[in-house]
Amino acid sequence: MTDAIAAEWYKLRTACSTAWILAVVAAFVVLSALSSWYLAHYWDGLSPRRREEFDAPSADQPLSVALPVCAVVLGALTVTSEYATGMIGTSVAVLPRRRLYAAKALVAAGVMLTAAAAGTAVAVLAGRAIVGGRPVPVLGAPLADGVPHLLLTGPVAAAFTLIAFGLGAVLRSTAATITTMVAQMVVLPTLTGLLPSPYGERIWSALPEGLAEQIAAPPGVSAGPGVLSAPVAAAVLLVYVAVALGAGRLSFLRRDA
Amino acid sequence: MRDAIAAEWWKLCSVRSTRWVLAIVAAFVVLLLALAFQEAQIFDGLAPGRREKLALRPLQEMSPWVTGLCMAVTGVLTATSEYRSGTIRSSLVAVPRRSRLPAAKAVVVTAVSLAAGEAATLGTFLGSRLVIGDRPFVDQRAPLPHDLPGFGVEAVSVPVFALLGLALGLLLRSAAAAITAVVLLWHVLPLLVFHLPAPWNERLGSVMLGGLGPRAAGHSVENSIYGGALPPWGAAALMLAYALLPLVVAVSVFARRDA
Numbered sequence: 001m002t003d004a005i006a007a008e009w010y011k012l013r014t015a016c017s018t019a020w021i022l023a024v025v026a027a028f029v030v031l032s033a034l035s036s037w038y039l040a041h042y043w044d045g046l047s048p049r050r051r052e053e054f055d056a057p058s059a060d061q062p063l064s065v066a067l068p069v070c071a072v073v074l075g076a077l078t079v080t081s082e083y084a085t086g087m088i089g090t091s092v093a094v095l096p097r098r099r100l101y102a103a104k105a106l107v108a109a110g111v112m113l114t115a116a117a118a119g120t121a122v123a124v125l126a127g128r129a130i131v132g133g134r135p136v137p138v139l140g141a142p143l144a145d146g147v148p149h150l151l152l153t154g155p156v157a158a159a160f161t162l163i164a165f166g167l168g169a170v171l172r173s174t175a176a177t178i179t180t181m182v183a184q185m186v187v188l189p190t191l192t193g194l195l196p197s198p199y200g201e202r203i204w205s206a207l208p209e210g211l212a213e214q215i216a217a218p219p220g221v222s223a224g225p226g227v228l229s230a231p232v233a234a235a236v237l238l239v240y241v242a243v244a245l246g247a248g249r250l251s252f253l254r255r256d257a
Numbered sequence: 258m259r260d261a262i263a264a265e266w267w268k269l270c271s272v273r274s275t276r277w278v279l280a281i282v283a284a285f286v287v288l289l290l291a292l293a294f295q296e297a298q299i300f301d302g303l304a305p306g307r308r309e310k311l312a313l314r315p316l317q318e319m320s321p322w323v324t325g326l327c328m329a330v331t332g333v334l335t336a337t338s339e340y341r342s343g344t345i346r347s348s349l350v351a352v353p354r355r356s357r358l359p360a361a362k363a364v365v366v367t368a369v370s371l372a373a374g375e376a377a378t379l380g381t382f383l384g385s386r387l388v389i390g391d392r393p394f395v396d397q398r399a400p401l402p403h404d405l406p407g408f409g410v411e412a413v414s415v416p417v418f419a420l421l422g423l424a425l426g427l428l429l430r431s432a433a434a435a436i437t438a439v440v441l442l443w444h445v446l447p448l449l450v451f452h453l454p455a456p457w458n459e460r461l462g463s464v465m466l467g468g469l470g471p472r473a474a475g476h477s478v479e480n481s482i483y484g485g486a487l488p489p490w491g492a493a494a495l496m497l498a499y500a501l502l503p504l505v506v507a508v509s510v511f512a513r514r515d516a
Contacts, residue, residue, distance in 0.1 A: 175333070178432075179326070
């Protein structure tokens with residue numbers, strides 16, 4: 001298994017796309033810092049009365065919008081790019097399929113977890129340093145308030161990577177996998193807004209996109225329409241990962257490469 | 258040029274992805290009509306005062322928004338699938354003039370996405386009107402001929418997204434990269450801009466592509482993440498720029514680069 005992981009790590013490390021995805025994450029970390037800087041200066045120019053009602057997003061807000069997309073692209077490419085190039089034939093000749101599948105999932109999830117957690121930590125710490133002593137809401141809140149959210153970003157990004165990975169193993173097409181995942185993350189939550197209460201909120205709560213904020217919302221973010229408690233939301237996310245990985249595994253083991 | 262267009266048309270018709278995308282667009286329209294049926298049921302159960310607050314237009318406007326993403330993916334694949342499979346070399350041998358091949362692709366993509374966009378948008382609009390019957394929804398009281406042109410204009414954003422996808426596909430040559438870039442422009446960037454403090458959220462939100470279709474049609478974008486600072490003709494001009502400028506850049510790069 002160690003060899004399989006080493007091989008997958010080598011593949012992922014040398015692919016152009018991985019470098020690009022990590023560069024996008026890094027760019028959004030810089031953008032988050034810029035946003036904190038801008039908000040701090042904006043705060044300086046506000047009158048005391050308007051400061052009362054000023055509502056700043058959390059320091060990693062720009063990054064948190066881009067992370068799910070990056071996670072999905074990484075997870076999808078880990079498996080679909082081998083089908084696109086035909087590399088999959090060589091890979092399954094070298095390794096038993098079970099092991100290959102597990103090694104791919106582990107490496108992709110590990111890389112995304114690290115990148116997301118490190119990126120968010122840098123964005124939040126940079127935001128804190130930039131805002132300094134200003135009592136800006138959310139941005140100036142004590143760091144300890146944001147710890148649950150901070151610890152969660154890595155695992156949630158890894159979960160999205162794994163869901164995209166499982167779906168990629170079923171669909172075997174980069175375009176189809178990324179489009180399906182994005183539609184599921186963006187279009188479905190919007191559609192639930194058209195449904196009558198309480199069904200709209202209930203369905204929204206069970207969609208992957210809204211689970212992270214129901215487990216641990218970023219500090220200062222007003223509660224969304226979510227109705228699930230934190231443990232239930234975490235369990236639902238795990239079910240999504242298990243179902244996607246299971247379907248992908250079945251397709252990977254049973255179907256001809 | 259006619260032969261090149263015919264060849265591109267043949268390619269687009271014969272790939273599986275086109276059929277899948279069109280099937281998804283059709284299924285989405287059916288889903289929206291089912292939701293419209295649901296809203297009609299809700300309307301019946303509401304007190305007269307609350308009926309005034311139930312609008313149907315958000316549902317109708319989801320159609321061009323989602324079709325835009327779907328056709329952008331088609332636009333991307335028109336370019337990137339040729340690089341993936343290596344057909345691009347045969348294509349360039351068959352059509353040696355470098356600007357002619359992407360131009361033919363652009364013509365075919367525009368025609369197909371315009372047809373799909375108009376069909377989905379007008380289909381959702383007319384279908385939802387049919388579904389609600391004579392229930393006087395607050396934003397559905399104008400006669401059909403009054404509202405129809407607006408939705409026809411709004412659907413033009415679909416080919417704009419498709420041409421943007423084609424340009425990104427030609428520039429990036431990778432489906433993953435180009436689709437991700439499309440998604441960033443379609444959803445992530447407007448969301449980031451929306452969270453900026455005033456007045457920049459309104460200013461930058463007014464030049465986001467997703468909000469230009471409704472704006473060009475003269476519809477209100479008040480309850481969306483977009484801004485409404487541009488007049489309808491300004492939004493239409495900017496939409497044209499979104500479609501043409503990236504494509505011009507992509508074609509000029511395509512003309513100089515090795516396939």
